[in-house]
Amino acid sequence: MNPEIGPEVRASDAALIERLVRRDEAALAALYDRYAGMLLSVLIRILRDTQAAEEILQDIFFQLWRTASQFDASRGSLPGWLAVIARNRAISRLRRHNPAAGEELAERAVTSPLNFESAMAQQQLLGRVKGALESLPKEQRAAIELAYFEGLTHSEIARRTGDPLGTVKTRLRTAVETLKRTLQPSAAST
Amino acid sequence: MNGHPTREEDFDLYALGALEGDEKLAIESHVVSCADCARKLAEAEGRIALLAFATPRVEPEPAVKQLLMEQVRAAAESAAPEREPESERTTGSKWRNAVLIPVGAALAIATLLLWNENRRLDQQLAALHASMQQQQKQLQDAREVAGLITASDTITVALAPQAGMPKGAARVMYNAKMGMLMYDGEIEPAPSGKNYQLWLVPASGSPINAGVFTAVSGQPNHWMMKLPQGIEPKTFAVTLEPAGGMPQPTGPKVLVGGVS
Numbered sequence: 001m002n003p004e005i006g007p008e009v010r011a012s013d014a015a016l017i018e019r020l021v022r023r024d025e026a027a028l029a030a031l032y033d034r035y036a037g038m039l040l041s042v043l044i045r046i047l048r049d050t051q052a053a054e055e056i057l058q059d060i061f062f063q064l065w066r067t068a069s070q071f072d073a074s075r076g077s078l079p080g081w082l083a084v085i086a087r088n089r090a091i092s093r094l095r096r097h098n099p100a101a102g103e104e105l106a107e108r109a110v111t112s113p114l115n116f117e118s119a120m121a122q123q124q125l126l127g128r129v130k131g132a133l134e135s136l137p138k139e140q141r142a143a144i145e146l147a148y149f150e151g152l153t154h155s156e157i158a159r160r161t162g163d164p165l166g167t168v169k170t171r172l173r174t175a176v177e178t179l180k181r182t183l184q185p186s187a188a189s190t
Numbered sequence: 191m192n193g194h195p196t197r198e199e200d201f202d203l204y205a206l207g208a209l210e211g212d213e214k215l216a217i218e219s220h221v222v223s224c225a226d227c228a229r230k231l232a233e234a235e236g237r238i239a240l241l242a243f244a245t246p247r248v249e250p251e252p253a254v255k256q257l258l259m260e261q262v263r264a265a266a267e268s269a270a271p272e273r274e275p276e277s278e279r280t281t282g283s284k285w286r287n288a289v290l291i292p293v294g295a296a297l298a299i300a301t302l303l304l305w306n307e308n309r310r311l312d313q314q315l316a317a318l319h320a321s322m323q324q325q326q327k328q329l330q331d332a333r334e335v336a337g338l339i340t341a342s343d344t345i346t347v348a349l350a351p352q353a354g355m356p357k358g359a360a361r362v363m364y365n366a367k368m369g370m371l372m373y374d375g376e377i378e379p380a381p382s383g384k385n386y387q388l389w390l391v392p393a394s395g396s397p398i399n400a401g402v403f404t405a406v407s408g409q410p411n412h413w414m415m416k417l418p419q420g421i422e423p424k425t426f427a428v429t430l431e432p433a434g435g436m437p438q439p440t441g442p443k444v445l446v447g448g449v450s
Contacts, residue, residue, distance in 0.1 A: 004252065172203060176206065
């Protein structure tokens with residue numbers, strides 16, 4: 001079932017944010033339909049707890065409703081911004097650290113040249129990101145996943161895997177270089 | 191470090207959360223005063239955020255959206271200022287104006303003060319409403335736990351470690367009629383790239399996923415889960431599976447408990 005049904009489907013994120021600032025509930029519902037599935041998947045992947053993930057999901061969108069005016073759609077990527085917040089919230093919860101709700105909304109700047117406002121674009125992006133991760137050597141992919149989905153730092157990954165710290169640093173550096181190359185927009189058409 | 195990061199990937203590593211200590215502080219202190227590096231960091235945040243798309247979409251339960259919209263409506267209703275009644279236009283004499291204008295101004299100031307106070311109280315009310323909803327959810331969870339624990343037909347199964355597998359122990363409480371399961375256990379961390387997954391193995395039919403989890407040394411795992419009602423279990427087992435879990439068990443059994 002495609003959740004994006006209705007006149008808001010074709011509206012851009014920027015247009016929906018503008019309507020959100022004017023307290024338009026339909027705009028919030030449209031943004032929720034557009035991005036809740038993507039955010040919930042990453043929340044569940046990090047937390048392994050659907051109920052906790054749904055609580056955070058609801059909280060993120062309520063916060064977006066309350067503080068939409070802080071988001072400058074001309075300068076930032078809304079899904080990128082939401083993904084950063086979702087990941088930070090989930091990892092904080094995983095580590096039983098509870099930052100003051102909302103502190104990160106105003107602070108993080110996230111830009112992306114990619115457009116993933118439609119379900120089809122998101123599906124294509126899923127394929128690209130999965131492909132990029134799968135193309136990494138196994139150890140590099142594992143290091144990236146431990147950092148992104150479990151919030152581990154270099155030395156924490158080294159402790160977890162038993163590998164030397166220098167090795168872990170090299171793996172992660174090489175992995176992010178490769179991902180940067182693979183995921184840049186010009187690589188999309190190749 | 192006061193200058194620019196020597197390598198561009200430092201921004202990606204920062205966004206990934208891998209940097210720590212001085213390396214992390216160096217980026218944070220530098221981007222405050224360097225617009226070019228702040229822009230590069232924002233781009234790196236956007237690139238790393240794409241990893242969120244590495245997992246297939248999971249559509250939330252419709253109730254989550256419904257709760258969100260109710261929360262938004264409650265907040266909007268409580269924050270909306272009441273309309274001021276339209277003031278009647280007066281055409282009275284100068285003495286009336288002399289009295290009414292200062293009184294009107296005072297009333298306007300008082301209205302503004304009251305509106306501000308009203309808005310502050312409404313914001314508190316919205317926060318309380320959200321807190322109440324959360325407490326209701328916690329209360330509902332507590333009721334479900336109590337219901338499971340006190341039901342006479344709830345079974346408790348101890349899961350024992352298997353030879354050659356990570357050490358641990360767990361207990362499952364399960365009520366087939368309620369379709370409710372509670373897991374309590376502690377187990378050594380899984381090897382890199384793997385997760386543990388709990389299965390209900392029914393008397394007939396395929397195993398049912400009852401939770402994928404990450405074990406942290408010294409920290410017990412605990413959760414409740416709703417499963418389809420009326421399934422009679424034969425065994426509960428924890429297996430080692432690829433990260434993210436599998437639709438059916440593929441890895442070795444780590445903890446096993448049979449239903450007597």
